[in-house]
Amino acid sequence: MKLPMFIVDAFTATAFRGNPAAVCLVENTLDEDSHQHIAREMNLSETAFIRKLQPTDNFTQKNTNNTLTFVTMSGELKARRAEDGIVLDFPLYPTSPQDLHEVEDLIKAAIGDTLVQDIRYSPDTKNLMVRLSDSYNRSFLETLKVNTEPLPRIEQTGKVKGLILTLKGEPGGRTPQYDFYSRYFAPWVGVAEDPVTGSTHTILGPYWSEELGKKEMRAFQCSRRGGELDISLRPDGRVDLKGGAAIVLEGTLTV
CATH class of the missing domain: 3.10.310.10 (Diaminopimelate Epimerase; Chain A, domain 1)
Known part of the structure; x- marks a missing residue:
């Protein structure tokens, strides 16, 4: 199986700064062992596995407000592209x-x-x-x-x-x-x-x-x-x- 793989430095515009994460695009669900093997191979603190919820979904498709919704184990995460970066939509947590x-x-x-x-x-x-x-x-x-x-x-x-x-x-x-x-x-x-x-x-x-x-x-x-x-x-x-x-x-x- 061949999977598209990226390493992205987040919260920076400069390579080798910010937070490095591996991003793996998958067509079908991988088992947990495969997730762990790939994450260990990447040797980064974050490895994300992204797959389409529906076969007709398009990873590169743009919607009206440039927003993508990711269904994660921690709930929905919305991300949208801005002129000078990417905006993530999070809840606030009081202290x-x-x-x-x-x-x-x-x-x-x-x-x-x-x-x-x-x-x-x-x-x-x-x-x-x-x-x-x-x-x-x-x-x-x-x-x-x-x-x-x-x-x-x-x-x-x-x-x-x-x-x-x-x-x-x-x-x-x-x-x-x-x-x-x-x-x-x-x-x-x-x-x-x-x-x-x-x-x-x-x-x-x-x-x-x-x-x-x-x-x-x-x-x-x-x-x-x-x-x-x-x-x-x-x-x-x-x-x-x-x-x-x-x-x-x-x-x-x-x-």
């Missing part, structure tokens, strides 16, 4: 204040004596969001050594599945300017650090919107690869996340 004493050991193990300004928890996504002190800048977050190895041993209740570190942007600083920065760690699911994470911005978006009094924001995820997102909170309680995409490999997979 609640988190008592420091309940997660103090986890935070201390991860970032040591780094000053923390706010801690929030998202029960919907099981992500712990830690806002660093406004006294730090982007360079500090980029170079911060985060120790993820002991975190699954410290937090074994299943309450936390991911750690978000975030920092307020620097007005009048670098160009382009960003409203906030972040990094994301999920050793509980085998991801020491994710290069760029669209889903965490469904949490970061509403948090920083309230803090900054803005509905339109620009964000940068400070991993080694780095990636940027434009965030737009909508009146219907959802959020549009826009980013670039660079195809860095196109070929055929033989299985």
Whole structure:
């Protein structure tokens, strides 16, 4: 069987930046073993398998608003092409204040004596969001050594599945300017650090919107690869996340 295969760097317009993902187009359903074998062969944190729901569907067909709907294991995902990128339609996830004493050991193990300004928890996504002190800048977050190895041993209740570190942007600083920065760690699911994470911005978006009094924001995820997102909170309680995409490999997979 020969399958079209792509590697796409998301949330960037530049190859070898952003979040790399393998995308495999399949005509028929593959069994779970095949999915896992292909994903291991690609050796990336994300591998997507896309197939038509109906034989008449066309992967390249455009509809009236340039939107494609993907039926995923996590629900429907809508994506539409914009002039300067691709817009993903996500729900918003609220956070609640988190008592420091309940997660103090986890935070201390991860970032040591780094000053923390706010801690929030998202029960919907099981992500712990830690806002660093406004006294730090982007360079500090980029170079911060985060120790993820002991975190699954410290937090074994299943309450936390991911750690978000975030920092307020620097007005009048670098160009382009960003409203906030972040990094994301999920050793509980085998991801020491994710290069760029669209889903965490469904949490970061509403948090920083309230803090900054803005509905339109620009964000940068400070991993080694780095990636940027434009965030737009909508009146219907959802959020549009826009980013670039660079195809860095196109070929055929033989299985």
